[in-house]
Amino acid sequence: MTWEVLSIIGTIAFAVSGAFIAMEEEYDILGVYILGIVTAFGGGAIRNLLIGVPVSALWEQGMLFQIAMLSITAVFLFPNDLLKHWKKWGNFFDAIGLSAFAIQGALYATEMHHPLSAVIVAAVLTGSGGGIIRDLLAGRKPIVLRSEIYAVWAILCGVAVGLKMTDSPLELYGLFLITTLLRVLSYTYKWKLPNRPFRMNQPL
DSSP states (O other): OHHHHHHHHHHHHHHHHHHHHHHHTTOOHHHHHHHHHHHHHHHHHHHHHHHTOOGGGGGGOHHHHHHHHHHHHHHHTSOHHHHTTHHHHHHHHHHHHHHHHHHHHHHHHHHTTOOHHHHHHHHHHHHHHHHHHHHHHTTOOOHHHHSSSOHHHHHHHHHHHHTTSSOSHHHHHHHHHHHHHHHHHHHHTTOOOOOOOOOTTOOO
16 A cells, blocks of 8 residues: 555656646647656656566556646646746655655565665665656756755665665655655755866866
């Protein structure tokens, strides 16, 4: 049950996120649907490739595709007054999608009895893969690689699930809420990982 709920939450959140960004970039209706679907299912496709699950398994998720399509349609039909608040709510939907899919990806890998390292990779790729593809298709630098702390929260989900620190449904939902809150705090207060800029032809 936990698996299905997290899948639905993540699918809605990332489908909405992809659709919003497509509309922000002034894509046509086909582009809005494509970017929404790719955002919702791209991370799962990458995860399946790396942990040995046929990508075709994604096509067995008919209900999730219907949910994604309905979510994208709802966004496309939103009044313009609501769309103006995308900057405020876009990161929140992204945080929800990251948390739900990171936990779902980790659960997927543990059910296949993969080691902790694979569980963490599955959490990161499922949680952030769709967002990376979305940003690349929208002509943006992937937020996971340049902005506030993002993938770290997916790593923590992978560790918590892989080490059986969160096992019961209640604990998993608690992990989901905590991860979402941490992501919200990280973009609200602009927490960032250290970086080291390098530019060629700098004066000595």
